[in-house]
Amino acid sequence: QKEVEQDPGPLSVPxxxxxxxxxxxxxxxxxxxxxxxxxSRKGPExxxxxxxxxxxxxxxxxxxxxxxxxxxxxxxxxxxxxDSATYLCAMSVQQRGGADGLTFGKGTHLxxxx
Amino acid sequence: KAGVTQTPRYLIKTRGQQVTLSCSPISGHRSxxxxxxxxxQGLQFLFEYFSETQRNKGNFPGRFSGRQFSNxxxxxxxxxxxxxxSALYLCASSLSGGYGYTFGSGTRLTVV
Numbered sequence: 503q504k505e506v507e508q509d510p511g512p513l514s515v516p517x518x519x520x521x522x523x524x525x526x527x528x529x530x531x532x533x534x535x536x537x538x539x540x541x542s543r544k545g546p547e548x549x550x551x552x553x554x555x556x557x558x559x560x561x562x563x564x565x566x567x568x569x570x571x572x573x574x575x576x577x578x579x580x581x582x583x584x585d586s587a588t589y590l591c592a593m594s595v596q597q598r599g600g601a602d603g604l605t606f607g608k609g610t611h612l613x614x615x616x
Numbered sequence: 617k618a619g620v621t622q623t624p625r626y627l628i629k630t631r632g633q634q635v636t637l638s639c640s641p642i643s644g645h646r647s648x649x650x651x652x653x654x655x656x657q658g659l660q661f662l663f664e665y666f667s668e669t670q671r672n673k674g675n676f677p678g679r680f681s682g683r684q685f686s687n688x689x690x691x692x693x694x695x696x697x698x699x700x701x702s703a704l705y706l707c708a709s710s711l712s713g714g715y716g717y718t719f720g721s722g723t724r725l726t727v728v
Contacts, residue, residue: 543721545620603649603651603663604659609658
């Protein structure tokens, strides 16, 4: 079993729809949770990060973390064709004085149809 | 401000050769991490450097190595290239590591 599971898609939705992207994980030590967006031929771009459980909102994006269920979500409201990209969840265990690097899901390919 | 810069953008090497990739982090960022991205395995952590010291290493063979200079610039080296090393190699920098990484656009390595 992979540490982080993410449906690769593709997920195709009409413009203006609410998009829900999800990841599950197995390592209960993860404390920091991130969502990255990656366009073709580009590096990943950080969209949201949250610490521990709870919700965080930034414009059209909302990130949710449920540590009890080991489940994280990213919601995109009023989706636009420019949101078409691969969305990667990532997690890390913050250690004092060190870092484990990020553990990524494989990404969900999202297509917003005009 | 300038982002993370990786050079070269594209590289073609022959099996058995070695290659060096370069990464210039965002000014002020002291943590530099390297990742390998392939369609089959996704993004996998190679190693992280902080203040010229390797702080963590992922599960890759010893053919993969790196270093960081006093100006935080980093290089990654792969020796005895194999066909399976063909991938997008991404560098990411942050102030201190742990979260909030900024990635470069990567170096696309093709081994033939």
